Amino acid sequence: xxxxxxxxxxxxxxxxxxxxxxxxxxxxxxxxxxxxxxxxxxxxxxxxxxxxxxxxxxxxxxxxxxxxxxxxxxxxxxxxxxxxxxxxxxxxxxxxxxxxxxxxxxxxxxxxxxxxxxxxxxxxxxxxxxxxxxxxxxxxxxxxxxxxxxxxxxxxxxxxxxxxxxxxxxxxxxxxxxxxxxxxxxxxxxxxxxxxxxxxxxxxxxxxxxxxxxxxxxxxxxxxxxxxxxxxxxxxxxxxxxxxxxxxxxxxxxxxxxxxxxxxxxxxxxxxxxxxxxxxxxxxxxxxxxxxxxxxxxxxxxxxxxxxxxxxxxxxxxxxxxxxxxxxxxxxxxxx
Amino acid sequence: xxxxxxxxxxxxxxxxxxxxxxxxxxxxxxxxxxxxxxxxxxxxxxxxxxxxxxxxxxxxxxxxxxxxxxxxxxxxxxxxxxxxxxxxxxxxxxxxxxxxxxxxxxxxxxxxxxxxxxxxxxxxxxxxxxxxxxxxxxxxxxxxxxxxxxxxxxxxxxxxxxxxxxxxxxxxxxxxxxxxxxxxxxxxxxxxxxxxxxxxxxxxxxxxxxxxxxxxxxxxxxxxxxxxxxxxxxxxxxxxxxxxxxxxxxxxxxxxxxxxxxxxxxxxxxxxxxxxxxxxxxxxxxxxxxxxxxxxxxxxxxxxxxxxxxxxxxxxxxxxxxxxxxxxxxxxxxxxxxxxxxxxxxxxxxxxxxxxxxxxxxxxxxxxxxxxxxxxxxxxxxxxxxxxxxxxxxxxxxxxxxxxxxxxxxxxxxxxxxxxxxxxxxxxxxxxxxxxxxxxxxxx
Numbered sequence: 001x002x003x004x005x006x007x008x009x010x011x012x013x014x015x016x017x018x019x020x021x022x023x024x025x026x027x028x029x030x031x032x033x034x035x036x037x038x039x040x041x042x043x044x045x046x047x048x049x050x051x052x053x054x055x056x057x058x059x060x061x062x063x064x065x066x067x068x069x070x071x072x073x074x075x076x077x078x079x080x081x082x083x084x085x086x087x088x089x090x091x092x093x094x095x096x097x098x099x100x101x102x103x104x105x106x107x108x109x110x111x112x113x114x115x116x117x118x119x120x121x122x123x124x125x126x127x128x129x130x131x132x133x134x135x136x137x138x139x140x141x142x143x144x145x146x147x148x149x150x151x152x153x154x155x156x157x158x159x160x161x162x163x164x165x166x167x168x169x170x171x172x173x174x175x176x177x178x179x180x181x182x183x184x185x186x187x188x189x190x191x192x193x194x195x196x197x198x199x200x201x202x203x204x205x206x207x208x209x210x211x212x213x214x215x216x217x218x219x220x221x222x223x224x225x226x227x228x229x230x231x232x233x234x235x236x237x238x239x240x241x242x243x244x245x246x247x248x249x250x251x252x253x254x255x256x257x258x259x260x261x262x263x264x265x266x267x268x269x270x271x272x273x274x275x276x277x278x279x280x281x282x283x284x285x286x287x288x289x290x291x292x293x294x295x296x297x298x299x300x301x302x303x304x305x306x307x308x309x310x311x312x313x314x315x316x317x318x319x320x321x322x323x324x325x326x327x328x329x330x331x332x333x334x335x336x
Numbered sequence: 337x338x339x340x341x342x343x344x345x346x347x348x349x350x351x352x353x354x355x356x357x358x359x360x361x362x363x364x365x366x367x368x369x370x371x372x373x374x375x376x377x378x379x380x381x382x383x384x385x386x387x388x389x390x391x392x393x394x395x396x397x398x399x400x401x402x403x404x405x406x407x408x409x410x411x412x413x414x415x416x417x418x419x420x421x422x423x424x425x426x427x428x429x430x431x432x433x434x435x436x437x438x439x440x441x442x443x444x445x446x447x448x449x450x451x452x453x454x455x456x457x458x459x460x461x462x463x464x465x466x467x468x469x470x471x472x473x474x475x476x477x478x479x480x481x482x483x484x485x486x487x488x489x490x491x492x493x494x495x496x497x498x499x500x501x502x503x504x505x506x507x508x509x510x511x512x513x514x515x516x517x518x519x520x521x522x523x524x525x526x527x528x529x530x531x532x533x534x535x536x537x538x539x540x541x542x543x544x545x546x547x548x549x550x551x552x553x554x555x556x557x558x559x560x561x562x563x564x565x566x567x568x569x570x571x572x573x574x575x576x577x578x579x580x581x582x583x584x585x586x587x588x589x590x591x592x593x594x595x596x597x598x599x600x601x602x603x604x605x606x607x608x609x610x611x612x613x614x615x616x617x618x619x620x621x622x623x624x625x626x627x628x629x630x631x632x633x634x635x636x637x638x639x640x641x642x643x644x645x646x647x648x649x650x651x652x653x654x655x656x657x658x659x660x661x662x663x664x665x666x667x668x669x670x671x672x673x674x675x676x677x678x679x680x681x682x683x684x685x686x687x688x689x690x691x692x693x694x695x696x697x698x699x700x701x702x703x704x705x706x707x708x709x710x711x712x713x714x715x716x717x718x719x720x721x722x723x724x725x726x727x728x729x730x731x732x733x734x735x736x737x738x739x740x741x742x743x744x745x746x747x748x749x750x751x752x753x754x755x756x757x758x759x760x761x762x763x764x765x766x767x768x769x770x771x772x773x774x775x776x777x778x779x780x
Binding site: 075077078079080081099100102103163164167168169170186188189190275276277279280283284286297299300301302303 | 426430433434436437455460461606607608609610611614615618745752755756759760761762770773774776777778779780
């Protein structure tokens with residue numbers, strides 16, 4: 001490469017006798033400095049440009065991660081983080097088989113059921129909405145913007161409104177059921193009803209976001225595929241099933257993974273939905289997710305060691321999801 | 337790859353520029369940090385320097401409502417007081433303990449709820465607070481003795497001064513009582529259940545038998561539970577150890593709460609939640625356990641349309657529920673000035689003003705002797721009820737109970753356990769087992 005030759009040649013210290021023509025006398029120190037700068041520039045500046053990200057990541061990402069891992073082997077109170085006692089794997093055994101195990105497995109199960117309850121309908125509605133918006137229709141950009149409005153709403157505001165809707169005494173949901181002569185439901189107290197209510201909040205917030213991703217992917221599907229399908233006599237539903245969905249497979253996988261990760265970390269909706277008992281996911285822990293459980297252990301009961309162990313368990317869970325995703329993606333690529 | 341010399345020069349210039357930018361930015365950052373660091377350490381030197389004191393509290397402390405911060409600035413023109421209020425105490429405390437752990441982000445004065453006070457006096461935390469017994473103008477004998485003791489550590493350090501106490505009464509709807517054929521005069525209502533909380537539950541059954549449609553005797557059995565435990569000297573701790581499974585008060589409180597729920601006289605609301613708040617305005621229950629600070633809630637949630645319908649009677653047994661303290665974190669910039677402010681805010685005259693404004697009963701005994709405290713009548717609640725007398729009598733009759741670092745957590749765990757019965761339909765035995773499981777899982 002030209003750069004390495006010129007760099008070596010212009011270095012006064014290692015100026016080799018076989019290349020005297022590259023360092024003409026008189027201009028050598030200045031040119032050497034300049035080319036050294038140039039060498040630093042080409043080699044160094046990419047690192048300088050990416051450094052801010054990695055510095056920030058090291059401080060706010062990597063360090064907390066490692067520190068949390070270290071804390072998870074200690075009994076440590078929130079009040080005296082400096083004074084910690086090494087307890088080995090006790091925090092983990094407490095979680096899996098010890099005094100906290102009932103609540104841990106309960107939270108893990110709730111995270112899975114809430115995840116399925118919110119992710120599956122969310123993605124199905126999103127893909128349907130995207131399909132509709134993909135057609136020519138009036139005020140299309142209005143609908144596209146409107147789709148994103150729930151996503152822009154804060155979790156707190158949305159959850160408080162939905163908590164009122166699902167209020168047992170005077171809520172809109174029970175009023176609606178009453179129109180059909182049904183008895184009022186204690187939404188928050190029931191195990192499935194509360195999870196349903198929370199998944200409605202999650203679905204409401206994220207459907208539009210996913211619909212826009214699907215819409216973008218749909219617009220990359222060649223139009224002649226649809227024309228060919230139409231010529232073959234396929235109606236819109238058949239077109240959707242046989243053209244749109246196969247073309248969208250990688251996108252669907254992507255949104256499924258992102259939504260799964262989001263569902264694993266679900267915190268704000270159940271926490272705020274429960275009001276006074278939100279910190280433990282309802283009076284009977286009926287919608288306590290792993291995120292809420294971690295908060296409750298760490299910040300209400302000041303057991304930072306156990307909270308760290310939960311954090312690492314969640315991290316391992318996410319790695320597992322990532323792995324499964326990679327395997328499925330590879331399968332998909334091979335099958336195409 | 338071949339590069340012309342011109343291109344090379346601009347590149348090296350660009351690199352030089354980049355290096356200088358990065359260097360100067362770093363320098364700026366460094367100097368910025370160091371200058372802010374030096375200004376904080378030299379702030380306390382001049383006593384006439386203009387300073388702002390921040391007071392962190394929760395719920396209604398009543399200082400702003402009673403105009404006390406402005407009055408303090410009038411007395412000390414160089415000091416401005418700013419209040420940072422959080423509505424929910426649990427949220428407030430979560431933030432405070434995080435700040436305590438970090439050693440920064442605290443206000444000059446931090447309020448502490450009684451459920452947290454033994455944690456604040458423990459070895460783990462007492463070092464974070466200034467000793468207020470040595471602050472100028474503070475006299476130990478002014479305060480209710482048990483209130484002073486609660487805020488004093490084993491080593492004799494007083495980490496906070498008492499603001500209010502929570503002597504309990506029972507607030508009731510005289511119109512609903514009359515409709516159900518019960519007496520509605522405070523003295524007669526007090527006599528109805530005098531001496532024993534089980535009589536209160538019995539009165540509930542009488543009420544429920546003839547109750548107006550859609551009304552309940554009490555808002556929630558959790559209130560009853562807390563009231564019964566709070567009336568006993570033996571609560572969640574015994575001889576410095578957590579003792580709740582064998583505690584007589586916990587047992588009888590649990591049984592009474594279960595009896596009240598079984599008799600159908602409790603509406604089963606989650607206290608302090610929005611549904612509980614709206615139930616006040618919809619007049620669906622006839623009594624609520626009424627520590628002095630509850631008066632402000634009743635007036636706020638029941639609203640002007642229910643003015644004069646509430647009244648206040650003595651509780652079956654004297655007890656304390658709630659009440660707060662003011663502390664001065666020793667990491668603050670203006671510790672001495674903050675101590676003066678706390679001493680002034682908890683002095684009798686100021687506590688009396690807060691009481692008249694929002695109903696918080698003083699922890700400073702001298703305040704009871706002031707005009708307008710014992711003879712106080714609440715214009716909203718039972719305009720002619722002897723409110724001041726009822727609460728100050730209860731305050732003096734409180735027998736101090738042993739408390740410990742987890743007292744506040746246990747109180748909420750048991751409240752939750754009763755909700756398991758009232759809202760989730762669990763059997764009493766299952767709810768007790770679930771509560772014990774919940775508590776045991778958090779003891780290390």
